Amino acid sequence: MPQRQSSGSLSRRTFLQAAGTAAAAFPLVSPAWIKAAEAPSERIRVAFIGTGNQGMLLLRNFLKFDLGDVVAVCDVNQGSYGYKEESHFYGREPAQQLVNEHYTKNRTKGTWKSCQAFTDFRDVLALPDVDAVFLVVPDHWHAAMTLLAAAAGKNIYCEKPASLHVVEGREMVNAVRKHKVLFQVGSHERSNPVSQFICEAVQAGRIGEVKKVITKVGYNNKVGPGPGWKPMPVPSTFDYETWLGPAPEAPYHVDRCLYRFRFNYDYSGGQITNFGAHCNDMAQWALGLDQSGPVEVECLDAKFLPEGSLFNTATETRFRCKYANGLELLCESGPEQVQVRFEGTDGWLQTGYKGTTASSPNLLEGLPQKNGTDGLDPHSRHMRAFVTSVKAGKEPAANVEVGHSSATLCHLANVAIRQFPKTGPGHVLKWDPKAERFSNDDDANAMLDVKWREPWQSVRG
Numbered sequence: 491m492p493q494r495q496s497s498g499s500l501s502r503r504t505f506l507q508a509a510g511t512a513a514a515a516f517p518l519v520s521p522a523w524i525k526a527a528e529a530p531s532e533r534i535r536v537a538f539i540g541t542g543n544q545g546m547l548l549l550r551n552f553l554k555f556d557l558g559d560v561v562a563v564c565d566v567n568q569g570s571y572g573y574k575e576e577s578h579f580y581g582r583e584p585a586q587q588l589v590n591e592h593y594t595k596n597r598t599k600g601t602w603k604s605c606q607a608f609t610d611f612r613d614v615l616a617l618p619d620v621d622a623v624f625l626v627v628p629d630h631w632h633a634a635m636t637l638l639a640a641a642a643g644k645n646i647y648c649e650k651p652a653s654l655h656v657v658e659g660r661e662m663v664n665a666v667r668k669h670k671v672l673f674q675v676g677s678h679e680r681s682n683p684v685s686q687f688i689c690e691a692v693q694a695g696r697i698g699e700v701k702k703v704i705t706k707v708g709y710n711n712k713v714g715p716g717p718g719w720k721p722m723p724v725p726s727t728f729d730y731e732t733w734l735g736p737a738p739e740a741p742y743h744v745d746r747c748l749y750r751f752r753f754n755y756d757y758s759g760g761q762i763t764n765f766g767a768h769c770n771d772m773a774q775w776a777l778g779l780d781q782s783g784p785v786e787v788e789c790l791d792a793k794f795l796p797e798g799s800l801f802n803t804a805t806e807t808r809f810r811c812k813y814a815n816g817l818e819l820l821c822e823s824g825p826e827q828v829q830v831r832f833e834g835t836d837g838w839l840q841t842g843y844k845g846t847t848a849s850s851p852n853l854l855e856g857l858p859q860k861n862g863t864d865g866l867d868p869h870s871r872h873m874r875a876f877v878t879s880v881k882a883g884k885e886p887a888a889n890v891e892v893g894h895s896s897a898t899l900c901h902l903a904n905v906a907i908r909q910f911p912k913t914g915p916g917h918v919l920k921w922d923p924k925a926e927r928f929s930n931d932d933d934a935n936a937m938l939d940v941k942w943r944e945p946w947q948s949v950r951g
């Protein structure tokens with residue numbers, strides 16, 4: 491077995507103090523990727539933090555493809571219905587049961603004994619023998635957990651969108667680089683052979699010079715409680731205080747939390763960051779603009795639910811942005827069949843959930859299967875890419891800078907969209923991708939960050 495770091499027996503308070511002040515150097519750990527590189531053939535030991543809709547999907551596939559040992563799961567929900575699908579019963583205990591049953595039936599390799607279950611993720615970060623954590627929690631938790639996990643020397647697989655706000659995304663980059671851990675964002679299209687083919691075809695000039703890029707995000711498909719909605723009692727099996735974490739104090743409603751958090755700006759960015767973190771990521775990837783960003787952003791249209799609704803993200807919207815080379819990206823709500831369409835001087839290519847098409851069949855020559863030749867779906871292939879990176883101590887392709895830059899594009903759009911009811915069309919925000927500031931709108935700059943609720947703000951230093 492590789493030498494795993496020991497974080498000793500830190501109390502939560504000491505843990506926060508140790509990890510606090512800009513995620514200050516965590517005294518008891520060695521850089522995770524150096525440690526992992528010492529024993530490349532070892533099975534990695536992982537913990538899943540957040541075992542809801544996406545967490546359970548990833549967990550099931552991690553076990554199915556035997557990508558390592560799941561030694562811990564963590565969720566503030568002991569277990570309940572109320573997730574994306576009515577039939578889903580998810581949370582900490584269902585996840586622990588899934589893992590224990592799986593290994594009891596299928597154990598062949600490794601040294602796994604049993605899976606521990608935790609309510610407080612800091613208890614997971616304090617486990618000395620966890621090599622990597624999967625952060626599959628709502629977006630408002632991604633940054634705080636990343637700062638603490640990096641300070642604890644854990645490698646990190648963090649779901650997309652990397653962050654909730656631009657400033658915290660930059661803090662995530664800094665923390666990952668400072669503590670020399672590996673970070674992969676859950677933008678699984680990066681591991682989808684079809685998306686790789688399309689993005690590489692565009693880069694290689696198959697459609698000539700790219701003239702226009704169109705991306706699509708789904709409609710905000712949930713209506714949610716309207717004006718005058720009534721708070722609900724917090725279930726005894728749900729640690730709501732910790733679910734809220736860095737987000738502002740707010741009365742409990744199940745639709746605020748499980749799955750539907752994505753339709754409230756305190757926790758997510760609506761479909762602009764939900765689907766947008768995939769399709770806009772693919773656009774920047776194909777255009778070779780991963781480490782860059784637009785110079786102009788403009789909301790063209792935005793519709794919202796009535797004031798006082800629990801869900802406040804735009805239900806339908808359209809925005810455009812322009813890059814320094816003059817190229818325009820148009821992103822719009824619509825049926826989700828198409829994720830991204832590239833139009834060039836020699837033809838067009840588009841790909842999405844219902845398939846891949848082109849202006850001429852020869853543009854698709856060599857198109858691979860979505861699940862490759864080994865049957866791995868894109869989510870599982872993306873997790874395998876992460877595991878491979880950790881074992882080899884090698885930087886993942888979908889690294890923290892990629893995650894930050896794709897999320898930033900979506901956040902900039904949301905700033906323009908949220909301003910739209912006041913500004914109307916024609917308000918062009920000028921963005922400086924290096925300074926990560928708008929040059930012509932202080933109100934917009936004020937929307938690049940929020941102060942976290944304590945004790946979490948102290949983690950930022």
Ligand SMILES: NC(=O)c1ccc[n+]([C@@H]2O[C@H](COP(=O)([O-])OP(=O)(O)OC[C@H]3O[C@@H](n4cnc5c(N)ncnc54)[C@H](O)[C@@H]3O)[C@@H](O)[C@H]2O)c1
Nearest residue numbers: 540542543544545565566567626627629649650733748749
């Ligand atoms: N890559 C993809 O295609 C994809 C698909 C779906 C969701 N996601 C992402 O996954 C994340 C989770 O989304 P979801 O749909 O699974 O949401 P969900 O509400 O179904 O699950 C989130 C889980 O996290 C738990 N949780 C919240 N705060 C916690 C904390 N402090 N500690 C431990 N557990 C906590 C919740 O109780 C819940 O069980 C989001 O960031 C979302 O964007 C990615």
